[in-house]
Amino acid sequence: MTEIGKPVPQPTPESQPYWDGCLRGELLYQHCAACNRAQFYPRSACASCGATALEWRRSEGRGTLHAVTVVYRPPSAAFKPDVPYAVALVDLDEGFRMMANVLSAAPEAVAIGDRVTVTFERRGDIALPQFRPCASPGEDL
Amino acid sequence: MAGPPPSRRARLSGVGDTAFGALPGSSVLGIHAQAARQAIADAGLTQGDVDGVLCAYSLVEPHLMLSSVVAEYLGIRPAYSLGMMLGGATGCAMIMQAAMLVESGRCRHVLVVAGDMRLTGMSRDGAVAALARVGHPQFEVPYGPNIPAYYGLVASRYMHEQGATPEQLAHIAVTMRRHAGLHPGAHMREPITVADVLASRMIARPLRLLDCCLVSDGAAAVVVSAADASGGTRDSRIALLGAGQGHTHEHVSQAPSLTDFGCHEASSRALGEAGVTPAAVDVAEIYDSFTITLLIELESMGFFAKGEAGPAIAAGALGLAGRLPTNTHGGLLSFGHSGAAGGLTHVVEAVRQLRGEADARQVPDARLAFVHGDGGILSAHCSLVLARA
Numbered sequence: 001m002t003e004i005g006k007p008v009p010q011p012t013p014e015s016q017p018y019w020d021g022c023l024r025g026e027l028l029y030q031h032c033a034a035c036n037r038a039q040f041y042p043r044s045a046c047a048s049c050g051a052t053a054l055e056w057r058r059s060e061g062r063g064t065l066h067a068v069t070v071v072y073r074p075p076s077a078a079f080k081p082d083v084p085y086a087v088a089l090v091d092l093d094e095g096f097r098m099m100a101n102v103l104s105a106a107p108e109a110v111a112i113g114d115r116v117t118v119t120f121e122r123r124g125d126i127a128l129p130q131f132r133p134c135a136s137p138g139e140d141l
Numbered sequence: 142m143a144g145p146p147p148s149r150r151a152r153l154s155g156v157g158d159t160a161f162g163a164l165p166g167s168s169v170l171g172i173h174a175q176a177a178r179q180a181i182a183d184a185g186l187t188q189g190d191v192d193g194v195l196c197a198y199s200l201v202e203p204h205l206m207l208s209s210v211v212a213e214y215l216g217i218r219p220a221y222s223l224g225m226m227l228g229g230a231t232g233c234a235m236i237m238q239a240a241m242l243v244e245s246g247r248c249r250h251v252l253v254v255a256g257d258m259r260l261t262g263m264s265r266d267g268a269v270a271a272l273a274r275v276g277h278p279q280f281e282v283p284y285g286p287n288i289p290a291y292y293g294l295v296a297s298r299y300m301h302e303q304g305a306t307p308e309q310l311a312h313i314a315v316t317m318r319r320h321a322g323l324h325p326g327a328h329m330r331e332p333i334t335v336a337d338v339l340a341s342r343m344i345a346r347p348l349r350l351l352d353c354c355l356v357s358d359g360a361a362a363v364v365v366s367a368a369d370a371s372g373g374t375r376d377s378r379i380a381l382l383g384a385g386q387g388h389t390h391e392h393v394s395q396a397p398s399l400t401d402f403g404c405h406e407a408s409s410r411a412l413g414e415a416g417v418t419p420a421a422v423d424v425a426e427i428y429d430s431f432t433i434t435l436l437i438e439l440e441s442m443g444f445f446a447k448g449e450a451g452p453a454i455a456a457g458a459l460g461l462a463g464r465l466p467t468n469t470h471g472g473l474l475s476f477g478h479s480g481a482a483g484g485l486t487h488v489v490e491a492v493r494q495l496r497g498e499a500d501a502r503q504v505p506d507a508r509l510a511f512v513h514g515d516g517g518i519l520s521a522h523c524s525l526v527l528a529r530a
Contacts, residue, residue: 009279041280041394067301067399069293070346071285075273076266079285087286087345089294089394099281099394108346112301128283 006078008124015042017056022127027061027118029096030054040096061118063092063131068114070107086110090131103132144383144414151240151381153527154250154374155184155364156489161477162328164358165261169202170214172256172360176482177215180362185375186250191364193221193242193251197231197481200271201262211254221248228275228516229428229473230386231255232361232485233523237384239365249370255481256360268356275517277392286345289353289431291393291518293345296433298399300347307347309451310432311338314351314474316459317429321471323502328357328477352432357477361485363492379495382417383526385410393518401441403522404515408442411524412511419444423507424494425465426487428515429472438513439465442524466504469494484514488525495529 011019018041021028030039034051045052068088074080086107091097102110103119116131117139144150157179159172167175173196181188194217196208204210208222221242227234232255239251259268269287276282276291286294299305315335321327333351341350364374371377387406390396412418419442427442429435439450444465445458459467470476470490473483491510493499499507512525 006285007278007283009283011279015279041277067294067298069286069290069297069348070343071287071290071293072342072346073269073287073289073344074285075287076270076285082285085285087284087290087294089399097394099277099284099286101284112297123283 004076004078006123008126009128014044018042019126021058022120022129025120027059027129028056029059029092029094031057038095040098057094059092059094062134063090063116065089065102065110065112065114065116066091066097068102068110068112084108088131090116098129100129100131103130145244149244149368151243152366152368152371152374152377153363153379153381153492154366154371154377155180155186156362156492157183158326158361158486158489159256159359160326161357161359161479161486163260164258167258167358169199169256169258169262170211172258172358173211173254174215176256176360176362177211177252177254180364181252183375184250184364184366185373186364188215188217190250191217191252192219193239193248194219195235195239195251195253196224197235197255198224198226199257200480201258217252227521227523229430229484230514230516230521230523231481232488233512233514233525234386236363236365236381236488236525237386237523240381240384243365243367246367249367251365252362253365253485254360254362255485257480257482258358259356259479260358262358265356277394281392281394289345289348292431292433293348294393295399295437295519296347299433299437302400303448305436305451307339308335309455310352310436311335312455313429313432313435313459314338316454317468317472317474320461320469320502321475324470324476327471327475328355329475348431348433354430354473354478354483355475357479359477359479359482361482361489363485363488376496378530379492380528380530381525382528383411383413383415385414385524387522388520391517391520396519400437402437402519404438404513404519404524405441407522407524408513411526415526417509417526421509422465422511423509424469424491424504425467425511426469426491427467427513428484428487429468429474430478432474434515434519437519438515442513461502461504469499469502469504487512487514491527495527
């Protein structure tokens with residue numbers, strides 16, 4: 001059987017600065033000065049007002065779970081060793097939302113409203129943003 | 142919202158379908174042709190009368206120009222041909238497109254057809270992998286969601302906000318199976334209970350196996366005729382009174398809300414164009430890729446108040462004798478799901494209900510039908526209002 005690994009994101013010119021940031025351990029997002037909105041995922045223009053002068057900002061990497069599911073039947077063999085694993089939509093404190101796994105020893109206990117903090121998983125030439133539960137209220141600050 | 146005047150409204154003059162389930166020995170093009178020939182014959186036409194062909198797509202036998210390939214296979218030389226891709230909304234969107242073609246005078250009789258062989262034509266793992274790629278390749282797919290996981294995220298949020306229970310979701314699956322048991326062509330006809338659903342294995346919390354639609358082989362077809370050409374058809378009574386679409390996102394991580402979707406706008410536009418309210422609908426055929434899909438759509442579209450669909454469904458609201466008989470063929474959950482053909486079966490069933498040809502599952506005197514398809518992760522929406530003259 002051919003061993004196929006987990007999917008590795010292929011950066012585009014638009015997303016390259018984001019993935020470069022991840023390799024430095026920084027979670028970047030776009031900010032639109034024209035309408036003062038945070039934008040994720042990276043695009044060539046603001047999806048709210050169309051402005052093209054977007055600024056890259058660094059997120060503190062902390063957020064709250066807006067939705068969460070636990071996968072028992074993975075989409076490919078590469079994810080089988082991880083089952084069950086949590087997939088979540090994370091609302092970052094800077095005002096943008098992204099999908100990621102919540103890396104927890106107890107994925108079934110991960111719940112909406114939980115506070116999480118970013119960590120990076122090395123996958124090929126990519127550092128993939130992931131989240132882990134905040135260990136203490138202090139870490140949440 | 143003004144639609145075409147009554148005298149110009151498109152007629153759904155013919156319907157056809159294959160049985161759904163495992164169809165070994167068939168090909169994707171073969172089942173397209175089988176459903177298409179049945180629909181053309183049902184309309185009382187010959188294939189030489191067809192001057193428009195709309196097709197969807199196939200994962201099993203991919204073609205860049207499926208509508209041209211299907212026309213060639215059938216031996217039709219249409220004046221208008223188009224392949225469309227809108228996920229599960231494709232079936233309804235093709236009907237809407239066909240109606241615009243005949244109402245504008247471009248075409249007289251448009252064949253709408255879709256089919257795939259997702260059960261016997263590809264491995265189960267292959268189907269799971271192919272469909273999971275609907276996610277964003279950089280910002281979703283690397284995290285390993287399967288299709289139920291995308292909907293599991295939606296379900297988690299909905300249940301968090303509205304307090305819906307797994308039992309309420311299970312009632313949807315049970316109702317769909319009961320309806321499928323009355324359709325000889327349905328993929329799964331054995332009755333199930335709420336306990337069966339709750340005991341089925343977890344796929345992506347909170348969704349269990351029996352909360353998920355089937356993977357089937359099958360095809361469906363509809364002939365849409367111009368009002369002034371429908372005199373030559375066998376039955377010209379079924380008119381499209383209204384159609385509407387609504388689109389808010391493609392990827393679930395970009396959805397502006399996880400409890401209210403473009404189905405709200407799609408149904409408002411379709412019902413508004415038809416000049417009717419949800420309360421006037423006699424029978425509903427609404428996309429049910431997962432139990433949660435149907436629950437949320439029913440509320441988002443105004444058939445039930447927010448938070449009230451779950452208890453109402455548990456009390457029998459979607460049954461044949463209920464307040465809103467829904468998915469009378471068994472839907473994607475039990476009749477079967479074969480790509481765009483899955484959504485098109487909802488249209489086929491609506492026409493049969495309005496003609497009074499639904500046999501044991503007939504809703505008495507059904508005169509007004511509402512049909513809805515959604516594609517992606519509740520992303521692309523198209524609603525139709527059909528009526529018997």
